[in-house]
Amino acid sequence: MRIMIDSVVEFLQGNFWALTALKLVAILTLIPVSGLAIGFAELKLSAKMQNRVGPYFAGGRWGWAQLLADGIKFIQKEDIIPADADRPVFRWAPALVMVSAVGLFVVIPFWDGGAVADLSIGIFYVLAISSISTIGILMAGWSSANKYSLMGGLRAAGQLIAYELPMVLAVIGVVIMAGTMSLSGIVKAQADFSLFGWSGFGDQPIANFISPFFILQFVGFLIFFISALAELSRIPFDMPIAESELVTGYLTEYSGFRFLFFFLAEFSNMFTMSAIAATLFLGGYLGPFVDVAPWLGPLYLVTKIGVLCFLMIWFRWTFPRFREDQLQSVAWKVLVPLGLANIVVTAIFKVVM
Amino acid sequence: MMDFTEPVTWVASILGLAIATSGFIVVTSKNLIHAALGLVGALAGTAGLFLVLSAEFVAWVLVLVYIGAVLVLFLFGIMITRAPVGYDVDLDNDRKVIAAVGAGSLFILTSFAALDSFGDTALLGIGDPTSTGDLADALLGRFVLPFELVSFVLLAALIGGITVARKDATPIAVGETEE
Numbered sequence A: 001m002r003i004m005i006d007s008v009v010e011f012l013q014g015n016f017w018a019l020t021a022l023k024l025v026a027i028l029t030l031i032p033v034s035g036l037a038i039g040f041a042e043l044k045l046s047a048k049m050q051n052r053v054g055p056y057f058a059g060g061r062w063g064w065a066q067l068l069a070d071g072i073k074f075i076q077k078e079d080i081i082p083a084d085a086d087r088p089v090f091r092w093a094p095a096l097v098m099v100s101a102v103g104l105f106v107v108i109p110f111w112d113g114g115a116v117a118d119l120s121i122g123i124f125y126v127l128a129i130s131s132i133s134t135i136g137i138l139m140a141g142w143s144s145a146n147k148y149s150l151m152g153g154l155r156a157a158g159q160l161i162a163y164e165l166p167m168v169l170a171v172i173g174v175v176i177m178a179g180t181m182s183l184s185g186i187v188k189a190q191a192d193f194s195l196f197g198w199s200g201f202g203d204q205p206i207a208n209f210i211s212p213f214f215i216l217q218f219v220g221f222l223i224f225f226i227s228a229l230a231e232l233s234r235i236p237f238d239m240p241i242a243e244s245e246l247v248t249g250y251l252t253e254y255s256g257f258r259f260l261f262f263f264l265a266e267f268s269n270m271f272t273m274s275a276i277a278a279t280l281f282l283g284g285y286l287g288p289f290v291d292v293a294p295w296l297g298p299l300y301l302v303t304k305i306g307v308l309c310f311l312m313i314w315f316r317w318t319f320p321r322f323r324e325d326q327l328q329s330v331a332w333k334v335l336v337p338l339g340l341a342n343i344v345v346t347a348i349f350k351v352v353m
Numbered sequence B: 001m002m003d004f005t006e007p008v009t010w011v012a013s014i015l016g017l018a019i020a021t022s023g024f025i026v027v028t029s030k031n032l033i034h035a036a037l038g039l040v041g042a043l044a045g046t047a048g049l050f051l052v053l054s055a056e057f058v059a060w061v062l063v064l065v066y067i068g069a070v071l072v073l074f075l076f077g078i079m080i081t082r083a084p085v086g087y088d089v090d091l092d093n094d095r096k097v098i099a100a101v102g103a104g105s106l107f108i109l110t111s112f113a114a115l116d117s118f119g120d121t122a123l124l125g126i127g128d129p130t131s132t133g134d135l136a137d138a139l140l141g142r143f144v145l146p147f148e149l150v151s152f153v154l155l156a157a158l159i160g161g162i163t164v165a166r167k168d169a170t171p172i173a174v175g176e177t178e179e
Helices: A002-014 A016-049 A066-076 A085-107 A120-129 A132-144 A145-180 A183-191 A212-216 A218-233 A256-281 A296-318 A324-353 B006-029 B030-052 B058-083 B096-118 B130-138 B144-166
Strands: none
Touching: A002 A016, A016 A066, A016 A085, A016 A120, A016 A256, A016 A296, A066 A256, A085 A120, A085 A132, A085 A256, A085 B030, A120 A132, A120 A145, A120 A183, A120 A256, A120 B058, A132 A145, A132 A256, A132 B030, A132 B058, A145 A183, A145 A218, A145 A256, A145 A324, A145 B058, A183 A256, A183 A324, A212 A218, A212 A256, A218 A256, A218 A324, A256 B144, B006 B030, B030 B058, B130 B144
């Protein structure tokens, strides 16, 4: 058995294309799996918060197969395209949203060296690739030939542009602290961090449970998390898909597996955005004893992602929706100045340190 | 010249073809949104070319700034003003010939410039991407003056935008009516 594993590993290390194919398969299975897991958590947690039971029968126990059943239902449904719609644009919009969801998975380091591609511009790539989905959403909104969809698409674009900026500003604080844009480099910088020559955060396996960046960049973390909520169009920032005002906005005309694409992209984006927040601010795969037992790394990362996703779900079922003008003033009048101040303070701190 | 035994030559050629096709769609499409989406394709292809030339940073700047911000604003502006699904008839204008001559001569000029400076240089494989550290040293060292000048232009544009958009703070004098 052991010899077999060794020979497989050797084959993969020597063969670039086989390794790339394996990584692609891993990403393409991780997207539906993470989407289903978070979607199911959302169903069950929302039920708990509203004193309901939630899905109960599907799969025999706890309703664990509810979303699988939903997925099969979506695939069986007819793929309806409205008569007045712009057909090619309508067809390609979900694909573009999915491209951005897949692309985000590429740079996340799940363990030391465990990223599909460890780009030296890592976090910059994340910001760039996540901005592609805006085009897909605008395409979906416009090509549906529906007033509600167009309004939803426009709201989404306005919101994503407004919150892209504070997100970039929040990331810059971390990049200044770490001195690198590579995601694995940022994780390592959190392990090796020293404050005025005192490296108490790093070497001790117990101490690196709390990342130094979480404490020193707490403002950045808050800005990043709020912007991530807005980029994901989740409550309290879900005006683009507000069902009571816009009949779910740009999603109105989509059905069947095209709707499934948007749905999966939303939940897998929740996973990746939480993963990136965890990598930047919570130490990624670091945790107690991870230096002696590297297999703990992915578990720590998934735990941190789970906590952040739980927060997102909690917010969704406890906060009311913002108004459109309130949303814009929060971004431009509060988060952007706060982000700029954070950069200035961090830069001064970095020079002094 | 072109060495088609190298896979990288094929990648670069296909990207170039895709950029040219998208550019053609931008110019000839009878639908504003389709034209703007063609521009997305052309810019994405250009980003791909930069990747092939191992200029990773420039490629993703192109995606973040042009596709993610400028073209989103384009699409936003078009959709909020005039964006019928279907085809417009009056998108052509009379200066077609002049525009074609201008674009053609620009193409010839840049082709000559490229051939003159690079000539027979062949692209052999994809090198390591430029490290961001080197890039930062160049931007804030040798090229710091142009860098600062560009940011000055942006600052001027920002202040101009705010001046145009702000409400006039002067109160209306007594007896005057607001027209």
